[in-house]
Amino acid sequence: MKLIDKHAWIEIQDGKILSTRSKGRTKYYFPGGKREAGESDFEALSREINEELSISLIEDSTRFLGIFQAQADSHPDGVQVKMTCYTGAYTGTIAAASEIEEIVWLKYQDKHLTSPVDHIIFDWLKERELIR
Numbered sequence: 001m002k003l004i005d006k007h008a009w010i011e012i013q014d015g016k017i018l019s020t021r022s023k024g025r026t027k028y029y030f031p032g033g034k035r036e037a038g039e040s041d042f043e044a045l046s047r048e049i050n051e052e053l054s055i056s057l058i059e060d061s062t063r064f065l066g067i068f069q070a071q072a073d074s075h076p077d078g079v080q081v082k083m084t085c086y087t088g089a090y091t092g093t094i095a096a097a098s099e100i101e102e103i104v105w106l107k108y109q110d111k112h113l114t115s116p117v118d119h120i121i122f123d124w125l126k127e128r129e130l131i132r
């Protein structure tokens with residue numbers, strides 16, 4: 001089984017969760033990406049988040065949330081994506097950069113606009129009353 005190992009940043013404000021859409025895509029994804037050789041978890045996460053959202057994550061505030069796995073969107077059946085999710089504070093102003101075309105704040109009822117692994121994350125957050 002092929003496994004795509006990713007880190008993702010979960011940012012909730014006012015009960016809504018930040019999500020992104022890349023150029024040429026229809027589904028919304030949580031921001032993040034794959035580790036490059038030699039990077040720590042925080043280095044990988046903060047690099048990806050800076051590239052996609054133009055902000056800097058603050059290392060001391062970063063907290064592990066959970067690991068979630070499902071079929072990867074836009075890949076053949078059986079390819080799974082594993083998302084290691086973190087929360088954390090940041091400096092700067094969120095603005096779409098590089099491949100990101102759109103940034104949205106989604107409610108639980110918007111879950112269907114996202115990928116399978118994000119459905120699991122939405123349910124997990126809703127059970128804990130972290131999103132509305």
Ligand SMILES: Nc1nc2c([nH]c(=O)n2[C@H]2C[C@H](O)[C@@H](COP(=O)(O)OP(=O)(O)OP(=O)(O)O)O2)c(=O)[nH]1
Binds near residue numbers: 004028
């Ligand atoms: N960052 C992120 N990736 C996700 C989410 N849900 C989900 O299925 N993925 C999948 C989409 C990508 O097809 C897959 C592989 O990521 P990748 O880092 O290899 O993607 P990529 O930009 O090279 O895109 P791809 O052409 O391989 O699809 O991870 C999500 O919420 N956030």
